[in-house]
Amino acid sequence: MRKQEVKKASEKDKPDLKGTFVSVMLLGVFIIITWFGAFALFISR
Amino acid sequence: MQLAKKETVSKTSVQALPISKPESRLYMSFISVAFISLLIGGLMGLLQVLVRSGTFTLPAGIDYYQVLTVHGVILGLVLTTYFIIGFHFSLMGKTVGISLKQRKVAWIAFWIMVIGTVMTAVTILYGEASVLYTFYAPLRAHPAFYIGLALVIVGSWVAGFVNWHQLKVWKKAHPGEKSPLLAFMVTINTVMWFIASLGVAVAVLIQFIPWSLGYAETINVLLSRTLFWYFGHPLVYFWLLPAYMAWYAIIPKIIGGKLFSDSLARMSFVLFLFFSIPVGFHHQLTEPGIDPTWKFIQVTLTMMVVIPSLMTAFSLFATFEITGRRKGAKGLFGWFKKLPWKDVRFLAPFIGMLAFIPGGAGGIINASHQMNSLIHNTIWVTGHFHLTVATTVMLTFFGISYWLIPHLRGRKLTPQINRLGIIQAIIWTVGMTIMSGAMHIQGLLGAPRRSSYSEYGGGEQVTEWIGYQMAQAIGGTILFIGILLMVYIFIKLTFFAPKGVEEFPIAEEEEDAEATPAWFENWKLWIGITIALILVAYTVPVIDIIQHSPTGSVPFDFPIGR
Numbered sequence: 001m002r003k004q005e006v007k008k009a010s011e012k013d014k015p016d017l018k019g020t021f022v023s024v025m026l027l028g029v030f031i032i033i034t035w036f037g038a039f040a041l042f043i044s045r
Numbered sequence: 046m047q048l049a050k051k052e053t054v055s056k057t058s059v060q061a062l063p064i065s066k067p068e069s070r071l072y073m074s075f076i077s078v079a080f081i082s083l084l085i086g087g088l089m090g091l092l093q094v095l096v097r098s099g100t101f102t103l104p105a106g107i108d109y110y111q112v113l114t115v116h117g118v119i120l121g122l123v124l125t126t127y128f129i130i131g132f133h134f135s136l137m138g139k140t141v142g143i144s145l146k147q148r149k150v151a152w153i154a155f156w157i158m159v160i161g162t163v164m165t166a167v168t169i170l171y172g173e174a175s176v177l178y179t180f181y182a183p184l185r186a187h188p189a190f191y192i193g194l195a196l197v198i199v200g201s202w203v204a205g206f207v208n209w210h211q212l213k214v215w216k217k218a219h220p221g222e223k224s225p226l227l228a229f230m231v232t233i234n235t236v237m238w239f240i241a242s243l244g245v246a247v248a249v250l251i252q253f254i255p256w257s258l259g260y261a262e263t264i265n266v267l268l269s270r271t272l273f274w275y276f277g278h279p280l281v282y283f284w285l286l287p288a289y290m291a292w293y294a295i296i297p298k299i300i301g302g303k304l305f306s307d308s309l310a311r312m313s314f315v316l317f318l319f320f321s322i323p324v325g326f327h328h329q330l331t332e333p334g335i336d337p338t339w340k341f342i343q344v345t346l347t348m349m350v351v352i353p354s355l356m357t358a359f360s361l362f363a364t365f366e367i368t369g370r371r372k373g374a375k376g377l378f379g380w381f382k383k384l385p386w387k388d389v390r391f392l393a394p395f396i397g398m399l400a401f402i403p404g405g406a407g408g409i410i411n412a413s414h415q416m417n418s419l420i421h422n423t424i425w426v427t428g429h430f431h432l433t434v435a436t437t438v439m440l441t442f443f444g445i446s447y448w449l450i451p452h453l454r455g456r457k458l459t460p461q462i463n464r465l466g467i468i469q470a471i472i473w474t475v476g477m478t479i480m481s482g483a484m485h486i487q488g489l490l491g492a493p494r495r496s497s498y499s500e501y502g503g504g505e506q507v508t509e510w511i512g513y514q515m516a517q518a519i520g521g522t523i524l525f526i527g528i529l530l531m532v533y534i535f536i537k538l539t540f541f542a543p544k545g546v547e548e549f550p551i552a553e554e555e556e557d558a559e560a561t562p563a564w565f566e567n568w569k570l571w572i573g574i575t576i577a578l579i580l581v582a583y584t585v586p587v588i589d590i591i592q593h594s595p596t597g598s599v600p601f602d603f604p605i606g607r
């Protein structure tokens with residue numbers, strides 16, 4: 001009983017942020033792709 | 046570590062003080078100058094893109110660089126500073142209050158700035174200061190140009206001192222409480238501005254004014270540029286942080302959510318304070334007189350701002366997702382649909398956030414030391430800051446105006462104006478995507494920035510460029526229509542919208558939010574670390590520059606200047 005309550009409380013503390021995680025990762029990927037794109041151009045010139 | 050232990054107990058709900066008529070007159074005065082500047086500066090922008098398309102020549106022998114100086118100074122320096130100070134004051138007035146005496150001093154700040162602005166403007170209009178907004182030596186302007194700029198800076202300091210005083214008075218009256226989040230953020234921004242603008246003030250007072258008056262024969266060019274960029278990079282964060290204030294602490298309220306984390310927001314602002322100033326060399330990466338080691342150190346410090354930037358991105362996504370899920374959103378991205386897309390107070394700043402994704406990515410490329418040579422002084426750079434300042438910051442400022450102006454003027458944002466605002470935001474997005482996109486590509490093809498129309502003696506590479514300049518003319522014209530519409534909306538909101546009450550949205554914390562640690566209020570610590578970082582990054586290279594510079598330069602009035 002007690003355990004369940006604790007679990008509930010901690011669940012409430014932790015909102016579902018899967019979408020946020022994926023979004024931030026995509027943002028990182030975008031930065032990396034553009035950077036390496038510019039880098040490739042830099043090296044090729 | 047007594048200070049790390051102590052925690053603020055009170056979790057007072059958001060302070061929201063009423064704003065009196067005389068107060069709102071003060072705030073509106075600053076904001077009005079910003080919108081007048083938008084109109085004038087926008088017109089110059091239109092002229093620039095038309096000239097660069099090769100289909101139009103400026104009438105009456107007006108010089109392209111005179112137009113470009115007006116554009117850069119009035120939009121980059123005047124519009125931004127006035128809007129920001131007006132916004133700062135409204136935030137402080139709302140959260141910690143303003144006394145009669147403070148208000149009087151604030152008016153003094155306003156008038157010092159206005160006198161300075163008028164001096165600078167008149168000098169530029171007489172063609173005596175076509176030196177662009179960076180006023181790089183050895184180009185020389187009339188002394189009135191520099192004196193006017195110095196007055197604008199001094200006025201902005203006075204405004205900042207008033208803000209600090211406002212917070213101090215509030216803290217005395219509320220012992221042990223944490224300062225309101227927005228007041229904390231305003232203080233960070235004004236502290237950063239003060240420390241940074243000391244650099245440009247020194248350059249103007251000690252180097253430029255005596256030299257332009259003829260008292261000093263020569264000027265140390267590298268030192269003046271170094272002092273300028275010591276100021277110039279924090280300048281862009283001075284523009285950006287007010288937008289972040291709205292994103293962190295106002296947008297959550299507009300979308301029907303709560304503050305994601307008070308501590309995270311404060312921490313990111315503190316990190317911006319640390320890493321905004323000791324990084325100016327990333328604008329001088331092709332400057333021959335600076336030791337590459339110190340360039341590398343400052344490049345590294347520059348990259349540190351990625352941390353608070355990604356903290357901000359995470360925090361915003363999280364605010365959107367949590368709010369959306371509370372409204373019943375399902376799936377990985379269902380929350381996206383729950384955002385209030387039809388509310389311009391949200392839509393305009395949201396587009397600003399999106400623009401900061403390519404804006405920020407481009408910034409990392411610009412600052413990547415050797416790779417800077419790929420884009421240095423090309424029109425790519427212009428494309429970059431029309432995304433960051435002219436889209437991210439501007440659209441957020443517009444988003445703020447839709448509720449702040451009616452709130453201050455005792456009017457209402459009507460559904461009709463809201464719709465016009467949405468159209469405005471879309472026009473801006475379309476125009477800027479075309480103009481900035483074309484600038485980015487043309488820059489990668491090697492086209493220079495700060496350049497009127499030229500065929501460069503028929504060079505082959507040049508034929509690749511003109512199509513992009515045409516595209517910029519199309520995008521720029523669309524943007525100018527957006528500016529006309531925005532100025533119309535400004536007038537409507539200020540004078541003609543129906544009387545009523547418009548909310549001043551300030552996000553609240555979650556009921557069960559964790560308390561913000563008291564050590565955030567340790568200003569001595571934050572300022573101490575900031576100064577230490579500046580000393581680390583600048584002491585040795587500046588001594589080096591002073592000791593090993595070649596003879597200074599006499600003033601040049603040609604090809605541009607006065």
Ligand code: HEM
Pocket residue numbers: 087088090091093094113114116117120121124177178179427431434435439494495496497517520521522524525528
């Ligand atoms: C109608 C809208 C606008 C158009 C068509 C436009 C166009 C341009 C163009 C073509 C240039 C570069 C010219 C050159 O390098 O030769 C430029 C520079 C610049 N623009 Fe804009 N712009 C617009 C709005 C804005 C806004 C809203 C801001 C800031 C809030 C801004 C800030 C600047 C700055 C600081 C420069 C740099 C000036 C310099 O290099 O000295 N612009 N603009």
Ligand SMILES: [Cu+2]
Pocket residue numbers: 277278281327328
């Ligand atoms: Cu910078």
